[in-house]
Amino acid sequence: MPPPRVELRAVSKTYRDQGQPVEVLHQVSLAAETGTVTALLGRSGCGKTTLLNLAGAMDFASSGEVLIDGRSTASLNEGELTALRRRRVGFVFQFFQLLPTLTVLENVELPLLLARTPKARDTARDRLCWVGLEEKAASLPYQLSGGQMQRVAIARALVHSPDVLIADEPTGNLDTASGDQVLALIRESAARFGATVLMATHSAEAAAIAGIRVHLRDGRIQTIERA
Ligand SMILES: Nc1ncnc2c1ncn2[C@@H]1O[C@H](COP(=O)(O)OP(=O)(O)OP(=O)(O)O)[C@@H](O)[C@H]1O
Numbered sequence: 001m002p003p004p005r006v007e008l009r010a011v012s013k014t015y016r017d018q019g020q021p022v023e024v025l026h027q028v029s030l031a032a033e034t035g036t037v038t039a040l041l042g043r044s045g046c047g048k049t050t051l052l053n054l055a056g057a058m059d060f061a062s063s064g065e066v067l068i069d070g071r072s073t074a075s076l077n078e079g080e081l082t083a084l085r086r087r088r089v090g091f092v093f094q095f096f097q098l099l100p101t102l103t104v105l106e107n108v109e110l111p112l113l114l115a116r117t118p119k120a121r122d123t124a125r126d127r128l129c130w131v132g133l134e135e136k137a138a139s140l141p142y143q144l145s146g147g148q149m150q151r152v153a154i155a156r157a158l159v160h161s162p163d164v165l166i167a168d169e170p171t172g173n174l175d176t177a178s179g180d181q182v183l184a185l186i187r188e189s190a191a192r193f194g195a196t197v198l199m200a201t202h203s204a205e206a207a208a209i210a211g212i213r214v215h216l217r218d219g220r221i222q223t224i225e226r227a
């Protein structure tokens with residue numbers, strides 16, 4: 001088995017709330033495997049989004065270490081962090097976060113333009129085909145259904161073939177049929193692109209596609225269950 005691409009070692013996270021420190025993750029250790037969907041489950045406020053932000057190098061642990069490919073995210077300089085976030089990690093959110101004034105194709109292309117990747121438009125089109133929305137390339141986000149918006153967001157997240165895909169309640173705003181389509185794409189991201197997927201969810205359907213299910217409670221891992 002290859003070494004885990006994303007690993008948390010005894011990670012704690014403390015936020016400041018009105019000046020008072022509040023620890024919301026306590027000594028969490030977890031290894032997310034390559035080509036596997038790892039689901040983070042647990043009640044609202046248990047720390048799922050906090051953990052995802054750490055795993056995607058958007059935020060840093062208060063103690064302990066987050067390793068991506070064996071390197072601690074806290075040890076990277078600004079340039080290395082930017083490169084990591086832009087090229088190696090893809091993000092999918094509950095509220096899609098598409099840019100409203102860009103077309104569907106431009107939304108998908110944007111990460112490649114920022115990373116100055118050649119053939120950006122061709123790759124963006126290819127990903128749009130993959131999510132079955134090539135005919136919506138010239139549409140604006142408001143002209144799409146929620147399910148279609150999330151498929152565009154997935155195309156965008158995967159446009160640079162990231163090693164790590166972070167999905168925070170990707171089906172939270174979708175009906176069952178749209179949610180199922182999105183979950184099929186997320187599962188395929190792991191299977192076909194070999195992405196290491198970390199997904200926070202409240203949905204049993206979403207949890208069912210995961211190879212590993214991590215149950216969190218009050219910022220601690222309660223159980224880790226393999227499918
Ligand atoms: N930036 C912040 N500053 C202060 N406290 C925060 C911050 N972000 C989150 N918290 C607190 O940390 C705890 C964990 O929040 P988190 O968003 O990780 O939970 P969650 O499991 O994702 O919940 P949900 O299922 O509702 O999305 C909560 O008590 C929350 O209020």
Ligand SMILES: [Mg+2]
Pocket residue numbers: 048049050168200
């Ligand atoms: Mg959350």
